[in-house]
Amino acid sequence: MTDPQVPASTTDTDTIDTSSESRTPFTDRLSDNLQSIIKALTGANARPPRRLKTLLSGTWLRHPLHPLLTDVPVGAWLLTVVFDIVWLISPNGNAWAARAAEGTVILGTLAALAAVVTGLADWSDSYGAERTTGLYHGLLNSGATILYIISVVLRLTQTTGESTAAAVIGFAGFVVMTIGAYLGGDMVFAKGTQVNHTAWEAAGDDYEAVLPVAEAPANALFRVTVSGVPVALLKLNDKFFAIAATCTHAGGPLDEGELQGDVVQCPWHGSRFSVRTGQAITGPASIAQPRYDVRIRDGQIELKRIGGH
Numbered sequence: 001m002t003d004p005q006v007p008a009s010t011t012d013t014d015t016i017d018t019s020s021e022s023r024t025p026f027t028d029r030l031s032d033n034l035q036s037i038i039k040a041l042t043g044a045n046a047r048p049p050r051r052l053k054t055l056l057s058g059t060w061l062r063h064p065l066h067p068l069l070t071d072v073p074v075g076a077w078l079l080t081v082v083f084d085i086v087w088l089i090s091p092n093g094n095a096w097a098a099r100a101a102e103g104t105v106i107l108g109t110l111a112a113l114a115a116v117v118t119g120l121a122d123w124s125d126s127y128g129a130e131r132t133t134g135l136y137h138g139l140l141n142s143g144a145t146i147l148y149i150i151s152v153v154l155r156l157t158q159t160t161g162e163s164t165a166a167a168v169i170g171f172a173g174f175v176v177m178t179i180g181a182y183l184g185g186d187m188v189f190a191k192g193t194q195v196n197h198t199a200w201e202a203a204g205d206d207y208e209a210v211l212p213v214a215e216a217p218a219n220a221l222f223r224v225t226v227s228g229v230p231v232a233l234l235k236l237n238d239k240f241f242a243i244a245a246t247c248t249h250a251g252g253p254l255d256e257g258e259l260q261g262d263v264v265q266c267p268w269h270g271s272r273f274s275v276r277t278g279q280a281i282t283g284p285a286s287i288a289q290p291r292y293d294v295r296i297r298d299g300q301i302e303l304k305r306i307g308g309h
């Protein structure tokens, strides 16, 4: 689970004294430095619209981009293993399999490079145990990608695409990639990385009164509760809008975020959402916030979630 409450000693290298640095695990210091570099390269801390960060996060796709890309090398490299085994069984009779392996290994490696870039962008927003597992996940898969790049080069240097060394290096790359993929699954299923943090929020059957109209502040987000779920309510030009207060990206409190017109910026990693539509506008979030319908009855603001889970 993402925890944004990182001690200053792990985020600001300028403030680390010598004694605390010596006690900080190497993996944390490595992660701090890597994350700072990645954030600078992706413009994660720049002013909106932060297009590169948004592109790499999959905000435009309304789905995280990294897990989608990782499917390609896993499938392509598995096919490469099969083709290489077929070729090795009978190099003369199955020369076609070496050619097929050459095609799938190139496809998988190109997709892996894209997966590495998007994965680094995602990992730069992680903390704690999630971050440590992500570091190993990334190192293993980067290592696998390097092995496959070597495998591609060896094949391309042969006019027939046939290379025993390339096949063997590919087998090693597949083993390394499989261990890395296991850790990626652990991040999602055990630690909740990139999981929609509003996925299990309750949706009541009827409207629920949350606040007298007279008490609603104008042009400011106000936290209310509907069916036990925190909701961010906005009164804008005498119109009311409401979205889930828990950020879909990693659970940040949107009602504490910075509001610009009808757009709120999450205080944890800077995702920006339209309070009118719930849509993520700026990454790292890609999943929209659940929306609530607002009506006024007997001087009370009443909310009901739009849609189910």
Ligand code: FES
Binding pocket: 247, 248, 249, 250, 251, 252, 266, 267, 268, 269, 270, 271, 284, 285
């Ligand atoms: S929790 Fe990450 S952007 Fe909101």
